Amino acid sequence: MNLFVDRYPEEAWIVRAALASSFLALFLGGIMGLIQGLHRTGFLQIVQDSTYYTVLTLHGVSMVLLFTIYFLVGFFQWAVTDSLDRSAEDIRFTKLWYFLMVAGTVMAAAAILGGFTDATNLEADVLYTFYAPLEAHPIFYIGLVTFVIGTWLAGVDWFRSWWAWKKEHPGERTPLRAFMVMTTMLMWYLATIGVAAAILFFILPWSLGLVDSVNSLLTRTLFWFFGHPVVYFWLMPAYMMWYVILPKLAGGRLFSDPLARIVFVLFLLLSVPTGIHHQYVDPGIAEGFKFVAMTNTMFLLLPSLLTAFTVVASMEHGARQRGGTGRLGWLRSLPWNKPAFTGMALAGLMFAAAGFSGMVNAGMNLNYVIHNTLWVPGHFHLTVGTAVALTFMASTYWFLPQITGNGVFSQRLGLVQVLLWFLGMVFMGNAMHRIGLAGEPRRTAEPFYDGVTFDTALGSISELHFQIALGSVILTVSLLLFMAHLFLSWFDVASNPAPDNGVIPEALSGPENAPIVLENLRLWTAIALVLILLTYALPLASIVSANGFFGSAGTLVGTAYEFAVSPFVGVVA
Amino acid sequence: MEIHRYETIWFAASLLLIVGFIGTITYGAVGVGVEMVDDSGGTVDPDNLGSHERFGDTGVHKVNESHYEVNMIAVHPSFIPSEIEIPAGSTVTFYMTASDVTHGFKLVDSNLNTMIIPGQVSEITAEFDEPGEYGFVCHEYCGSLHHEMAGNLSVVPEDEWGGVDS
Amino acid sequence: MNRPSPAGLLVALAFGIVFVVEGRTVLGMLGFELPLSVYFPVAGLLLVAMFVGLLLLPKTNSKQVAGT
Ligand code: HEM
Ligand SMILES: [Cu+2]
Ligand SMILES: [Cu+2]
Numbered sequence: 001m002n003l004f005v006d007r008y009p010e011e012a013w014i015v016r017a018a019l020a021s022s023f024l025a026l027f028l029g030g031i032m033g034l035i036q037g038l039h040r041t042g043f044l045q046i047v048q049d050s051t052y053y054t055v056l057t058l059h060g061v062s063m064v065l066l067f068t069i070y071f072l073v074g075f076f077q078w079a080v081t082d083s084l085d086r087s088a089e090d091i092r093f094t095k096l097w098y099f100l101m102v103a104g105t106v107m108a109a110a111a112i113l114g115g116f117t118d119a120t121n122l123e124a125d126v127l128y129t130f131y132a133p134l135e136a137h138p139i140f141y142i143g144l145v146t147f148v149i150g151t152w153l154a155g156v157d158w159f160r161s162w163w164a165w166k167k168e169h170p171g172e173r174t175p176l177r178a179f180m181v182m183t184t185m186l187m188w189y190l191a192t193i194g195v196a197a198a199i200l201f202f203i204l205p206w207s208l209g210l211v212d213s214v215n216s217l218l219t220r221t222l223f224w225f226f227g228h229p230v231v232y233f234w235l236m237p238a239y240m241m242w243y244v245i246l247p248k249l250a251g252g253r254l255f256s257d258p259l260a261r262i263v264f265v266l267f268l269l270l271s272v273p274t275g276i277h278h279q280y281v282d283p284g285i286a287e288g289f290k291f292v293a294m295t296n297t298m299f300l301l302l303p304s305l306l307t308a309f310t311v312v313a314s315m316e317h318g319a320r321q322r323g324g325t326g327r328l329g330w331l332r333s334l335p336w337n338k339p340a341f342t343g344m345a346l347a348g349l350m351f352a353a354a355g356f357s358g359m360v361n362a363g364m365n366l367n368y369v370i371h372n373t374l375w376v377p378g379h380f381h382l383t384v385g386t387a388v389a390l391t392f393m394a395s396t397y398w399f400l401p402q403i404t405g406n407g408v409f410s411q412r413l414g415l416v417q418v419l420l421w422f423l424g425m426v427f428m429g430n431a432m433h434r435i436g437l438a439g440e441p442r443r444t445a446e447p448f449y450d451g452v453t454f455d456t457a458l459g460s461i462s463e464l465h466f467q468i469a470l471g472s473v474i475l476t477v478s479l480l481l482f483m484a485h486l487f488l489s490w491f492d493v494a495s496n497p498a499p500d501n502g503v504i505p506e507a508l509s510g511p512e513n514a515p516i517v518l519e520n521l522r523l524w525t526a527i528a529l530v531l532i533l534l535t536y537a538l539p540l541a542s543i544v545s546a547n548g549f550f551g552s553a554g555t556l557v558g559t560a561y562e563f564a565v566s567p568f569v570g571v572v573a
Numbered sequence: 574m575e576i577h578r579y580e581t582i583w584f585a586a587s588l589l590l591i592v593g594f595i596g597t598i599t600y601g602a603v604g605v606g607v608e609m610v611d612d613s614g615g616t617v618d619p620d621n622l623g624s625h626e627r628f629g630d631t632g633v634h635k636v637n638e639s640h641y642e643v644n645m646i647a648v649h650p651s652f653i654p655s656e657i658e659i660p661a662g663s664t665v666t667f668y669m670t671a672s673d674v675t676h677g678f679k680l681v682d683s684n685l686n687t688m689i690i691p692g693q694v695s696e697i698t699a700e701f702d703e704p705g706e707y708g709f710v711c712h713e714y715c716g717s718l719h720h721e722m723a724g725n726l727s728v729v730p731e732d733e734w735g736g737v738d739s
Numbered sequence: 740m741n742r743p744s745p746a747g748l749l750v751a752l753a754f755g756i757v758f759v760v761e762g763r764t765v766l767g768m769l770g771f772e773l774p775l776s777v778y779f780p781v782a783g784l785l786l787v788a789m790f791v792g793l794l795l796l797p798k799t800n801s802k803q804v805a806g807t
Contacts, residue, residue, distance in 0.1 A: 049717075050717035052720075053717060053719070056714075125717070127714055131675045133673070133674050133675075133691065134674050134715075215692065216674075216690050216691045217690050217692060220675070255577070256576070259580070279688075280609070280610075281609075281686050281687045281688050282690065282693075283611070283612065283614050283687065283688065283689075283690060283695040284612050284614075284690065284693040285611065286611050287609045287611040290609065290611075291599075294595070294598065298591045298595050299591060301587070301590070301591055302588070305583070305590075306584065309579075309580060309583045313577075313580075332743070332747070336746050336747055336750050337744060337745075337747075342746075342750060359594065363594065363598050364598055364609060365684075368684040368686045369686070371679075371686050371712075372712035372713060373679070373712065416749070419749055419750065419753040422757075423756055423757070426757045426760055427760060430761060430764060434764065438681075439682060441677075441710050441711075441712035442712070443712075443714040443719070444710075444712075444719065444720045445719075446721075447720070449723040450723070451708055451723070451725045452708025452709070452710055452723050453681075453708065455682065459775075463775060467760075542612070546612075547616050547693075551692050
């Protein structure tokens, strides 16, 4: 009786519910992705051009807010419960945050889906970045906030478990997985200050008509205050799997536990004070601020480079344990027949490729060439769309038995599925990057303009459009296989027994070797706050002093509101 | 804490790479003088562009023999003006702002690229030595006709240039 | 060298396709631009040859540890 579901049935229920929500969003988003891939290349246009943006909003929100974050909360619940080996402090509270997230999702989804029909005044064709003054129905913003509050409470839930555990284990090191969850959640609390402020103080009051206008640059800057660290929120569960599950699957164990902790602390410190790198080409922000963000961004490469080392080293160790030999020959001794392993390894490989295009994005001057071209979606379909998404899907082949008690349907089918995702992304990702270099913009229903031609250095634009369409189709096939396989495994169609392999081995170099100061999360949070203040206080102050909190116009209510709220906002910002 | 020797080497190499990146870009910005979009354009009231000294008068303006200014307003789904003609061999400074929502501007086949944000003025300068045709597009989603928002910049031989918009 | 397992063959094939796709990009960057009608047949044939080559290898008698 080693399976998680047998030890913690109630927590396993939450994990299953979160995963089900997550994959539902993935499925929906994937269908939208296919529509986009075929529409903007001109191969098949089943929606109106104007509806394309509703589709794209649904794709963005489903993928990067719902799919990723639902998966994260499910996975983190497992990580906390399993690694601390204790039940949730109060399972009703656990259910509360999950259902809050669901309530938020329903509201936001209703607003987005309303965009497909004229029957309601609900709509939210604002894409997942909702740059004001593009305006959605207020229920969209309320839904987003509710969803985020749900995640905040989830963090509270896990911190309560951790504090209770510490009381019972004075002087002991926090287990690695719990440590990773806590640092990630702290980062999340800091990051979400940005969107929460943007929505609650500015966008929501404006969409409700309480104030007349918004300061676009201010809400945009607050969005990216959140928008960069959110990518690490997607990535941290994937990193966690590379650190704790991949080495085990490879047949060995993690190389170094202390180094894994250092990596997560670095992410806590550096994730937020980088957001301005999404605004390199924004007017109204002085070059110096952009430069600071760039420097921080470059240093943020460090934890990822360290991760690359650890992951490869742990895999090699595993392969040698399995009898692998030779300089590269050990690669053959890895369990390539296991989709969980193969999927994660391929995801890691794609992430390395994405690292290169990421360096171009991060360079202030190179960014001018590719900003808002299709290069950018090319980049993040390799990061969140593969490094994260493929890791999540792959890990499910290992993870699902832990939380359902059933074995998976077919490892062979799973292998085909992860390979197809990899292939599809190679086609789509490669073509998106190249077409972006030719200047074709992203977020465009019809990149076919009179009098504007895009020339690629080699090949032809039509060849690249074909690659995008082909990639989209392969990806969708992979996704359908995944969903079918998930369904068959979940409902135990093949009645395969669950393998009893839920134990995560200790690292080669264990936690007792880690400097004790790593445990001091208060200290790291305080330093992170100082870094945020250093990078954001001046830019925000200058944006506000140039255009005010609410842009130009002001009504009586608006002015009164401004008067009442601004001192407070000033403190938060 | 014990750290494997390879790990130390990797760590050092990583740091070197990072510092190298920052170094090259600093050199690019300071040494070579690659110009960035920044706050030099100042701010405007997006609701009263008509009476603004610059944006009340959109189009091409001559500063002197070799320097021209282009004042542009982005409003879904067009650029005002969307057809621009300038003489070859000139330096052109673009001033752009938006009267409705956030837009973008990218001159295809160049690295001229900026966001256009209501309330802010984007100022970018470029040199056009040779005659040629350039397309430009709005690269930020701005509404249901976003994909139609584009324009054209013709760089014509000096003697063919038709003069400033009246 | 021994023949890879069926899973290994699948993985090899996937990587083969990736090399074909990216190969064109890389060749282009190096300044060799081949027409589509030349590149893909040649690259495709090479890929098939590689795959057949792998199949011709003697079967393994490897004593790999069973996966977990
Ligand atoms: C079936 C697989 C997928 C296909 C075919 C697909 C296709 C696309 C295409 C063609 C675009 C560009 C649309 C445009 O800019 O006009 C896009 C945008 C995007 N995709 Fe995907 N995608 C897929 C999976 C994913 C996954 C797994 C994620 C993340 C987890 C993701 C996240 C995004 C995001 C964030 C955008 C940008 C949305 C925006 O610009 O507002 N996609 N996708
Ligand atoms: Cu970022
Ligand atoms: Cu636009």
